[in-house]
Amino acid sequence: MAEKIEVILIDVGNTSVKTTEVINGEFVNTRVWKEELLLIIEHYGSVPLMVSSVKKLDKWIVGRKNITSLSHLSKLPIELDYKTPETLGADRIAAAVGAMEMFPDQNNVIIDLGTCMTIDLVEKEGVFRGGVIAPGLKMRMKAMSHFTDSLPDISNEWERIMSGELGKSTKECLFSGSFWGIIHEINGVLQTMRQDFTSLNTIITGGDAHYFESKLKAHIFAGSKIVQKGLYRIWKYQQ
Structure with missing residues (x-):
């Protein structure tokens, strides 16, 4: 059985978005995206997300229950x-x-x-x-x-x-x-x-x-x- 993801860390920069999964306190599966943040969030579904962004986040993103924005x-x-x-x-x-x-x-x-x-x-x-x-x-x-x-x-x-x-x-x-x-x-x-x-x-x-x-x-x-x-x-x- 696959281990449960504790949280997905999302780092939104000026040119790309980087995501990292945290499993048992370990950082794994770091990925760099060129897609829009919306598509990335939808990709991960209801998994807890911790987001840092250099850009202003839409209100609907900040308001989602599974998203913590810094x-x-x-x-x-x-x-x-x-x-x-x-x-x-x-x-x-x-x-x-x-x-x-x-x-x-x-x-x-x-x-x-x-x-x-x-x-x-x-x-x-x-x-x-x-x-x-x-x-x-x-x-x-x-x-x-x-x-x-x-x-x-x-x-x-x-x-x-x-x-x-x-x-x-x-x-x-x-x-x-x-x-x-x-x-x-x-x-x-x-x-x-x-x-x-x-x-x-x-x-x-x-x-x-x-x-x-x-x-x-x-x-x-x-x-x-x-x-x-x-x-x-x-x-x-x-x-």
């Missing part, structure tokens, strides 16, 4: 020290909780490299202190082309252009400004945070994380399931 109003195992909690992305909340779950009793910095780049700090006492939102890698490349007349868009070919920090062609310079700019930006933010926190545990996640983790001036932990771990912790906390 927001700043949710009962959370951390405190949000944030001036506008209603604008705080559910993915950032989930990642913050996931960091505390993975590395308790530490000051955690979560670097998420996706469509946008976010860098968030969660103190070891369980307080989310805020962070940074900046353009992601491809967004930077697209923006430079979009807002100028002559610069090309290298967002679909940048891996063939990769160069050192000083580009020798316009495309290499665009790569350098985008890729190495992110590295220097992250290192600068970490340096600033270390002025107030002598010990920082750094976690990197997101679709572009693997391009950057070896380039940063910090000991980095990979956090590929950090949002899922946070979602599951919050779901358990609310039961």
Whole structure:
């Protein structure tokens, strides 16, 4: 007999939806969807769903009995020290909780490299202190082309252009400004945070994380399931 699914964790991003089944506390059958959220929800039927979304959810989704949607109003195992909690992305909340779950009793910095780049700090006492939102890698490349007349868009070919920090062609310079700019930006933010926190545990996640983790001036932990771990912790906390 198949084991019963405890809950389905649904992470709605800007470009795709990721689902993960939880069976006996284990994360299994992670799947990436391109379909609409409605079709995904209908696919799972009446199984309990825990949803984190960077997009606003329809009222009928939030109102379904088997769906728990994450927001700043949710009962959370951390405190949000944030001036506008209603604008705080559910993915950032989930990642913050996931960091505390993975590395308790530490000051955690979560670097998420996706469509946008976010860098968030969660103190070891369980307080989310805020962070940074900046353009992601491809967004930077697209923006430079979009807002100028002559610069090309290298967002679909940048891996063939990769160069050192000083580009020798316009495309290499665009790569350098985008890729190495992110590295220097992250290192600068970490340096600033270390002025107030002598010990920082750094976690990197997101679709572009693997391009950057070896380039940063910090000991980095990979956090590929950090949002899922946070979602599951919050779901358990609310039961």
